[in-house]
Amino acid sequence: MKTNETGKTSRRDFVKQSSMLAGGLMAAPLISNAGYFNSVDDTIKIAVIGCGGRGTGAAMQALLSKQNVKLVAMADAFRDRLDSCYKELTNENNEDGNVKAKVAVTEATKFVGFDAYAKAIALADVVLLTTPPGFRPIHFAEAIKQGKHVFMEKPVATDPAGIKKVLETAEIAKQKKLNVVVGLQRHYQNSYLELYKRVQDGMIGEITSGQVWWNNDGVWVNMRKPGQTEMEYQMRNWYYFNWLCGDHINEQHIHNIDVMNWFKGAYPVKAQGMGGRQVRTGKEYGEIYDHHFVEFHYADGSIMNSQCRHIKGTYAKVDEMIVGTKGVVKCGDAQISSKGKSLYQYDKKLENNPYQTEHDELFAAIAKGEYKFADAENGAKATMTAVMGRMATYSGEVIEWDKALNSGVSIMPSKFAWDANPPTLPDANGFYPVATPGVTKYFS
Amino acid sequence: MVPIPAGSFTMGSPNSEKGREEDEGPQHKIQLSSFWMGVYEVTFAEWDAFFKNMEVPQTKAIAIDAVSRPTAQYIDLTWGMGRDGKQPTNSMSQSATIMYCKWLYTQTGVFYRLPTEAEWEYACRAGTTTAFGYGSDPATLAEHGYFKDNSGGKFHKVGELKPNRWGLFDMLGNLSEWTLDQYDAAAYSKLAENAKNPLSAPGTRYPRVVRGGNYLSDANESRCANRIPAVADWNKRDPQIPKSRWWLTDGMTVGFRLVRPAVQPSKDEIEKFFAQYLK
Numbered sequence: 232m233k234t235n236e237t238g239k240t241s242r243r244d245f246v247k248q249s250s251m252l253a254g255g256l257m258a259a260p261l262i263s264n265a266g267y268f269n270s271v272d273d274t275i276k277i278a279v280i281g282c283g284g285r286g287t288g289a290a291m292q293a294l295l296s297k298q299n300v301k302l303v304a305m306a307d308a309f310r311d312r313l314d315s316c317y318k319e320l321t322n323e324n325n326e327d328g329n330v331k332a333k334v335a336v337t338e339a340t341k342f343v344g345f346d347a348y349a350k351a352i353a354l355a356d357v358v359l360l361t362t363p364p365g366f367r368p369i370h371f372a373e374a375i376k377q378g379k380h381v382f383m384e385k386p387v388a389t390d391p392a393g394i395k396k397v398l399e400t401a402e403i404a405k406q407k408k409l410n411v412v413v414g415l416q417r418h419y420q421n422s423y424l425e426l427y428k429r430v431q432d433g434m435i436g437e438i439t440s441g442q443v444w445w446n447n448d449g450v451w452v453n454m455r456k457p458g459q460t461e462m463e464y465q466m467r468n469w470y471y472f473n474w475l476c477g478d479h480i481n482e483q484h485i486h487n488i489d490v491m492n493w494f495k496g497a498y499p500v501k502a503q504g505m506g507g508r509q510v511r512t513g514k515e516y517g518e519i520y521d522h523h524f525v526e527f528h529y530a531d532g533s534i535m536n537s538q539c540r541h542i543k544g545t546y547a548k549v550d551e552m553i554v555g556t557k558g559v560v561k562c563g564d565a566q567i568s569s570k571g572k573s574l575y576q577y578d579k580k581l582e583n584n585p586y587q588t589e590h591d592e593l594f595a596a597i598a599k600g601e602y603k604f605a606d607a608e609n610g611a612k613a614t615m616t617a618v619m620g621r622m623a624t625y626s627g628e629v630i631e632w633d634k635a636l637n638s639g640v641s642i643m644p645s646k647f648a649w650d651a652n653p654p655t656l657p658d659a660n661g662f663y664p665v666a667t668p669g670v671t672k673y674f675s
Numbered sequence: 676m677v678p679i680p681a682g683s684f685t686m687g688s689p690n691s692e693k694g695r696e697e698d699e700g701p702q703h704k705i706q707l708s709s710f711w712m713g714v715y716e717v718t719f720a721e722w723d724a725f726f727k728n729m730e731v732p733q734t735k736a737i738a739i740d741a742v743s744r745p746t747a748q749y750i751d752l753t754w755g756m757g758r759d760g761k762q763p764t765n766s767m768s769q770s771a772t773i774m775y776c777k778w779l780y781t782q783t784g785v786f787y788r789l790p791t792e793a794e795w796e797y798a799c800r801a802g803t804t805t806a807f808g809y810g811s812d813p814a815t816l817a818e819h820g821y822f823k824d825n826s827g828g829k830f831h832k833v834g835e836l837k838p839n840r841w842g843l844f845d846m847l848g849n850l851s852e853w854t855l856d857q858y859d860a861a862a863y864s865k866l867a868e869n870a871k872n873p874l875s876a877p878g879t880r881y882p883r884v885v886r887g888g889n890y891l892s893d894a895n896e897s898r899c900a901n902r903i904p905a906v907a908d909w910n911k912r913d914p915q916i917p918k919s920r921w922w923l924t925d926g927m928t929v930g931f932r933l934v935r936p937a938v939q940p941s942k943d944e945i946e947k948f949f950a951q952y953l954k
Contacts, residue, residue, distance in 0.1 A: 284915030291916050319916050326880060326907045327916065416914075448747040483749070544727065547751040547758070563755040564828065576828070580891065582925070584911035 275597055278304035278355035280348045280370055281362030282316035285384060289359045289414070290320055292587050293382065294330035296594040301333050304340040304354040306347035308362075308466055313341055345647040352377050357597060360384065363466075364482065364614075365475040365643060368393040371607070372400045375409060380597055382590065384414040386485045386614040387607070389477035392641035394615045401607035408602040412593045413610030415489050419592070420585035422565040422577045423490070429575055430494050434567055435555030438495050441535040443487035444548040445479070449541030452515050455661075462644075465653045471517025472663075473621075474642045474654050478519040480506075480624070481617040484539035488527075488620070489613035490551040490562060491535045498612050499527035499535065499619070501631045505668065506624030510542045514661040525620040537620060627668030640673055676711040676935060677842045683707070684797050685804065687863050687900055692806050694895025698860040698902050705793055706871045709937040712790065712798050715833035715844050716852065716930045717775070720760030725778045737770050737920045737953050742778045745771055745921035754927050761832040763850045763930045769883050769905070771921045772853050772931045773952040779933075786945050790934045791874045792856040792902070795886045799847065799899045801840040806898045807847060808839055813894035820848025822897045826890035830930075847897045850930035851889040855952075858882040858904035877952055881907045889928035905929065 277300055279290040286307075294300055302320065307313040321331045342350045348370050352358050358374045360367055360383035367387045374381050381404070388394045404411050417423045430438070453468040469475035476482045492498055504525030511521035521542050527535040550563035558569040565577035596603040615636055622640075623630045644654050657663050687702040688695045725731070726744055734743035745767070752766035769789075776787050790798065800808055809815040817825045819837050826848070834844040846852075856862075856875040866873055877883065882904030888897025895901070905926070912924035923929065940948070 284917070287916040288914045325916075326918070414914075447749065447751060450747065450749060543747075547748070547753075548755065549750045550755055561755075566828075579828075584908075586912065586914050 273299055273598075275300045275357060275594060276303040276355045277301065277357050277359065278306065278351040279316070279359045279361065280306045280351055281360065281366075281384075282307040282313045283361065286359065286361035287316040287319050288586065289361050289382060289384070289590070290316070291325070291327050291330060292590040293357070293359060293594065294320070294333045295328050295587065296590045298594040298598040300594060301335045303335050304342065304351035305336050306342040306351035308343070308345060308347070310343045313343060317341070349373050349377075352379060355379060357382065357594070363469040363475040364477055365389045365393070365469075368396040368400070371397055375400050375404045375407065378407060378409065380410040380593070381607075382412045382414070382593055383607075383610070385489075385610060386477055386481045386617060387413065387610045388614050389474055389481060389618070390640055390642045391615070391618065391636050391638050393643065394611050394618065394636065395639075397607060397611040397614075401605070401611060404607060405605055410593060410596055410602060410604040411607040412589050412604045413606035414586075414589065415486060415606070415610060415613060416585035416589055417486060417490055417562075418493065418585075418606075419583075419588040421581055421583045422579065423562065425577050426560050426562060426565065426567065426575075427494060429567055430553065430555070430560060434558055434574060435553065435560060435569075436557030438553055438555045439533050440554045441491035441495070441533075442552040442554075443484070443491055443535060443537045444539070444550050445484040445487055446538060446540040446545065447547045447549065448543045448545075449479075449511065449521070450483075454515055460649050461656060462649050462651055462653055465517075468515065468517065471515070471519050472653065472655060473518055474644060476519065477614075477618060478523070478621050479541050480520075480523045480525070480537075480539050480621050481614065484523075484537065485613055485617045487539075487549070487551050488535070488537055488616050489609070491527075491537075491553065492613060492616060493609075494553050494560070495529060495533065495535075497529050497531070499616055499632060500530050501629055502527045502616075502619045502623040503629045504537075504620060504623045505627065507668075508665060514657065514663070518655055518663040518665050520624065520666075523620060523624045525623055527616065527620065622673055625666035625668065626671045626673055628672075630673070634674065638673060676713055676933075678937070679707075679710050679712050679794075679798050679841060679934075681707060681709040681937075682797070683869070684800060684802075686793055686796055688806070688898065692898070692900070693811070694806070694898060695900070696902075699863070699900045701863055703863055703866050704869055705797075705866070705873055706869055707794060707797050708872055710790075710794060711935040711937065712794075712841075712843060713932040713934070714838070714842060716763035716850055716932050717772075718760060718833055719758045719762055719764045722764035722775065723760075725775050728778075731778065735920075737774060739950065739953055742774065742781055744774070744778070746919065748922060750924075752922060752924070752927065756829040756927075759832060761834075763830055763833050763845070765830065765850055765930045766923050766927050767929075767931075768910075768919075768921055768923055768926070769853050770880075770953060773949065776933070777949050777953070780945065780949075785935060786939050786948075787933045787935050788948065789853050789855045789931060791872070792854045792884050792886060793873050794934060795852065795854050796899060798841060798843055799839065799887065801843070803840070803899075806900070807894075808899050816847060816894055816897055820845060820888060820897060821890050822848045822888050822892045822894060823890070824894070828890065830890050846887055847899070848888050848892070849890060850887075851885045851892075851903055851928050852887050853905075853929060853931040854884045854886050856884040858884045858902070881905060885929055891928055
C-alpha cells in the first residue's frame, strides 16, 4: 500500500546567476587545485559549529548526503550540548539513519567555548553554522576567511551591522568560489519550486501584494538556574534575547517573509508596523515581543503584510499567500487559483524533505568541484527584511531599508566571555528593558 | 461509542480485489471479543482537553512513569485545514495517542486504547466482505468517506457522511487511523486459522500500522483491507534531532479512534500495556 511514499523528486532547477556564469562557473582551477580538500583522499571533511537540536539535524543530513563525507570536528559554547549532539550522531539506532561510521570526531577535535568555532573550522572542508543567529556573521566571516564551503542556518544575523558583515563576506565567498547554502529550506522544497516556476511563467500576472504568517503558541523556555552568570543564562535561554535571536519575527517568521521577497524578486524599501508583548510578559521571556504586524513596501508600490504571533491558545497559521493581477498563490495549499478556481495544484505526496535536499545538493556540488550556491546575499537580505520589521514595530516609525542597513546599529556584546555583561541586563526584579513604540528610537 | 459484538470474520482481501496488495493476504478467519468503539475519529475538542490541560506537565520526552502532554507545535500541523472542535485531530505520533489513553485512564478509571488491526478491519467491514464494505464501486466510497475525489484536499468535520452498518463514521476516509500493531507485511501468513484477538506486538517505533484511507488517498488506498505502514518519513521535516516524539511533520493524514474492551483488563495488565507502548 505505501501511501505517503515519497515519489521521485525532481532535481532542483538551479537558478544560476548570470554573473557566476560569466565568471566561468565551471572553470577548472578549483578542481585541479590539489589543496581543494584538506584530505589526502577525496573525503569531504565537515565541522559543525553549534550543536543544538538544529545543528545535530544539519550534521545528520550532511552525513546522509551520499557523498564521501566525515564529521571531523564539533564546536559549541557548552560541553553538554556538544555531548548530546555527539551521542545522537553516534547512535546506531537513530531513526534517521546510522551515520556512526562517518563520525570521526575525537576528544581533541571537540571544541568548547566562545572561541571554539575557529579551531573547528580549521579542520574542515565544509562547515555547518548552526548556533543562535547572533554569532553567524562572525562565524561566517571566519569560515570564508579560512576558505571553507558553508551551510548556515537562517537567520544570518540579528542587527544591521551583522547583516552588513554577512553581505561583505558573501562577496568574498563569491570571489573565492566557495559554495554557501542558507537554511531557508523552502527554496529547496518541491512544492515551492513548482509554484515559483509557474509564477515566473506568468500564471498570476504581476505580483501586487502578499500576506505572510507565523502565528503559533511559541517555543521553549530555559529557566534561570542557580550559579549561572548573566551571560550563561542568556546563552541558555537565547530565544528571548535580541542579540542572540533577533526576536521571533527574525528567527522564525523570516521563512515566510523570504518567500514573498523570492517570488516578488525584490526586497522591500521600507516598513512600518505595530507590535508588543501583551501576554508573554514574564521575566523568563527576556525582551522580545509576542506579536508583530508589519506592512512592508516594495519600490513598485506593492505591499507585504506580515504577521507573527507567539501567544498560546490563539489561531495558528504558518503560511504565505502571494496575490497577482491574474491569480493567487497559496503556498500551504500548494495551489494557484483565480477567483476561487484552481489553476494549478501540486500533488503533496511528491513533497521532498527540503532539509535533506539542501545537503544533498550542496555536497554533490562540492564532491564534483562545482561552484553552484551563493545563498548568502539573499540570506542576509531576508534577515534585513525581518530586522527592518522589528525596528519598525519597536520604534513605531517608518524604517527605510538603506538607512537602516547602513546605520551601523549593533546590538552585540563588546566582549564574549562567561563573566562579561551581555548588552541587555535585568533590573532588580529580574525584568529586562523592553522596546516601547514612540520612545525607542534608532535614528536621532 | 457503540458496542461491537464478539464474532468472527475473514480478514484481508481476495486476490481478485482491485487494488489489492500482497500484505493483505492470505485471507484468514479470526475471532474477536466484543468491544466499544468510538463512533467518530477523536476530535480537536476531545484532544485539546488533554493537549491544552495546564495541569498536565508538558515534556519533551514521553513520560514513562507519569502522564505528560505534548510540546507546543512550532508550526501549524493542520497545515491550514483548521482546528474546529469537530474536526478530527491529526499529525500526532502513535505514542501521543497512547499517552492520551493513559491520561483518560487517570481521569476516568476506564481503560481506552487504540484498536488492533483486526478489530479495526472487523469494525470497518461490519459484516460485509466487499472492498469498501458497501460494495466494490468507488462511487459508494464517496457516500461514506472523504478521499481524494471528494475531500477538496483537506479533512472535514467528523460525521458529515453516512455511517457504516455498525454506526461508525469516517472509517474509510477523512483521516487514516492509528492501530496498535507493528507492521509486518507477512503477518497474515503467520496466523493460525481462527486465531483469537491477534496483535503484532510493538517492536521498533517504525513502522506501525495505520488503517483506513484519508483525504489524500485514492480509492484503492481507502479499501477496508488496506494496510498502511507508518514510516520514519512521516516526520521528515522535523529539522531538529532528536525529533519530536509527539508530532509528525508529515503525518498530517493520520488521526485516531478509541476502543474500550468490553471486559476491562486488570490494573496490572493496564500498567503493563502503557509501559510497553510508551517505552
